[in-house]
Amino acid sequence: MKLIRVDMAQLQASTGPVPGVYERLGGRALIARLLLEEIPPDCDALGKHNKLIFAPGLLGGAGVATAGRLSVGGKSPLTSGVKEANAGGTAGDALGHLGIKAIVVEGIPAQKDIYILHVGEDLAELIPAKELVGLGTYATSEKLQGKYRKTATIISIGQAGEMQLRGAGIVVTGMGDQRSNVAARGGLGSVMGSKGIKAVVIDKAKVKATEYSDHELFRSAAKTFMQTLVNDPKLGTKGTQHLYGTASIVAAVNELGALPTRNFSSGSFESSSKLTGETLRETTLARGGLAGTRCMPGCTIACRNVYADESGNPIVGTLQYETIALIGSNLGLDNLDDVARLNFACNDFGLDTIETGAALGVAIEAGLAEYGNYKSINALLQQVGEGTTLGRVIGNGAVTTGQVLGVRRVPAALGQAMPGYDPRALKGNGVTYATSPQGADHTAGNAFGARKQVDPLGTEGQCALSLKLQVIAAMLDSTGLCLFARPPIIANPQLMVDMVNGIYGWNWTVEDYDQFNREVLRTELEFNRRAGITSKDYRIPEYMQDEALPPHKSVFNIPDIELDRVFDTL
């Protein structure tokens, strides 16, 4: 495989062999190691010493269902620690098919110019792109697919990334006209903006580069894996994930009292029935939208949707749980049309809907808009794209917004906004937010699926559960697997071992695989330690330890001493 290095100070791109230290790594694992090896941990995340890494997982491009996610990483300007965010779409497979293990963007340009990086077979070149300045991600993708090929994958930032706002994500195109798969978290869009890269254009490979050490071993394991996914009651064609998408859990999270509502002041939203996956599907199909579509080629789960307005015109694809929680109930909005329009704006500006939804909730608490009032909320959001002073405050995320506006109730940990599960009512997620090297990030270890193992409201067993989930998440993010595809691997880790051995011939055992996953976390924790992050920086905000959350009147009460010991057995 190859590694592409892009030097933005010299404006040069070069392709070379993969250094030995990175050979057996992919996705999040590769990002963690590269950060530790090459980036000064205490550097300015938006300065010349930080690097931006694009890396498919170990299974990327190999033909495994749901394994085409693209990991993006670097030092986070939000958390000041390690960050990996991943997205669906076609980028992971496209890079895998080209035999590219990673693209590493280094340095910053001497002039404040903007470029695209064009990558293809034996090709990596920087091209000035002044004509793209100030464009949203939709227009950027459309222009570049028109200029290059319709089949090219476009990775881009919007206005938020160009302005180096810390709430900026990175948007990846998918199959056909699909536009908005987002590596959202941690402000990596602002790192891309700091590098002067507006977009990456990836040509579709004419010949797939993947070679198999033992094709039969791989084929057999990949087939069993796919069949297990299809047979899973949650994930098959009759499963909730396919029928209702990620929004299938809105009603359940609301019932369990963990749905962020009005800036995390309640865990239950009185109008949640208007935001559920059932309502979303019914409305989508009645209007001629799409439900049950794929973000990655070959995905058997197919949980995307294209949400349409009353005239049947698409508003946004896809409308997901986290956005419904943070932009919907968290802002007191009970109309999916409103949530979809705000979602579209976030995608176009290139903003993380979690960070931005949380920041808007804080701004509303400060009196700058009204809960449930779309017009006032949209007026604030539009200011982010326009780059007004207030817009830049909100675009820099929840913590900055709280600091500037004097709001103490800021739902964030390690500088990053909390996703759609209040940690007071789903305490396993609280432990993840308060310990993960990725900061408050549900994808780093989501306890929602483990409700029957550990009482979400109790304190017993939450730390052990979070550690277990964090190890699993490290595996998913390093192989390129969608997190919804975890059940077959958790049930039978040998499947993953066989797929990896079938491709690479590493003779891994299940124990090797487990240690690989744990090493990802060890490496990330070490980077954060060297960056000066202490256990106190990870903590759940004080108000969530004092302020009882309706309806269960719960607080986050896992003792600090237990949080500090989460990784003792890593």
Added chain:
Amino acid sequence: MDIEVKIFGHLAPSLPHHQELNVPENAKVEDVTKILRLDSNLIGLITIDGRQSEDQNLVTPGCHLCFFPYLTGG
């Protein structure tokens, strides 16, 4: 006694999503499941008044009982 029942997802397309139901005193969740003829193999989560519950839990007058299909978070 009267209880409030909500059924989510595709557990019972022919039943109302939300209904008031009269059940015997000391009824358990599994009794309600039988009254509604729900396929217990398809039920992934049960809550009573927002708390995760099981088949053997008693339902109480006026409680809010929810049945969900299998769900995954992310």
